[in-house]
Amino acid sequence: MDGPKAWNDISHEKAAPGLDVPLNTFELLLTWLVQILMVFGGVVPYIPQYQVIKSTENAEGFSLYVCLSLLVANILRIIFWFGHPFEVPLLLQSIFMIMAMLAMVQLCVNVKHSAIIIREEHSLADFDPNYFWKWTDFRSYLQCTAYFAAFCSILMYIFQAASIFVEVVGFSALFIEALLGVPQFLRNYHNQSTHGMRFDPTICPLYTLQNIFHFYSQKMVLFWTVGDIFKTTYFILRKTPVQFIICGILQFSVDIAVWFQVWWYRARKRHL
DSSP: OOOOHHHHHHTTTSTTOOOBBBBHHHHHHHHHHHHHHHHHHTTTTTHHHHHHHHTTTTTTTTTTTHHHHHHHHHHHHHHHHHSSOOOOOHHHHHHHHHHHHHHHHHHHHHHHHHHEEEEOOOOOOOOOOGGGGGSSHHHHHHHHHHHHHHHHHHHHHHTOOOHHHHHHHHHHHHHHHGGHHHHHHHHHEEEEEOOOOOOOOOGGGGHHHHOSSSOOHHHHHHHHHHHHHHHHHHHHHHHHHHHHHHHHHHHHHHHHHHHHHHHHHHHHHHHH
């Protein structure tokens, strides 16, 4: 679906993009509301986390690898748009998510910087892999993000005509996002419990998954489940590229699996 066209279509009272139904004023407003929710809904679960970190001046409960995974996923999604245009609201969603994650990084870096009086400084310029994404200055995070975005942009410019490359980029972007709930599922299975919903990185064999989340809360998973239901339905109704639909269903399936664990382990505990 052509991105700009999809955005402009909603201003005409003919048919909703991807839906063969007539639009009246109410349906037009509803369409705009749904698109606005898609644009900003992704960052909503992180607003309470931002407020808690800022008010308590304690960032220990939040891992910057959350931001890393979402920055990579959303940068790749934007790059994918240039090779396979999709709806502009989904493009804007990625832009706002990147802004939100950079804001989270800046807050966490500032909080940790003010909390430690004597410490060793680390930056991207050190080229030390042991401190990757553990730098002590926000500028290093910005530079790394910009370098990654520039590198991916160059690759897309070179291989834009190769449909396989374009589709792999899109699938990679959405697959990374779809896996965000997997560490919680593995942790619950390892502990045979969902008490506290805290992720223990020692139980995950993959480094990239070990460091994604310091903790999950049931409230956060609930936010994600509702959001995943909404966006997966949106993807199907709006006939977005197949990567969105497949990964949306996968992400929702992971959410359901986590909630099944909550029910199963609590039910088993009551019968002990």
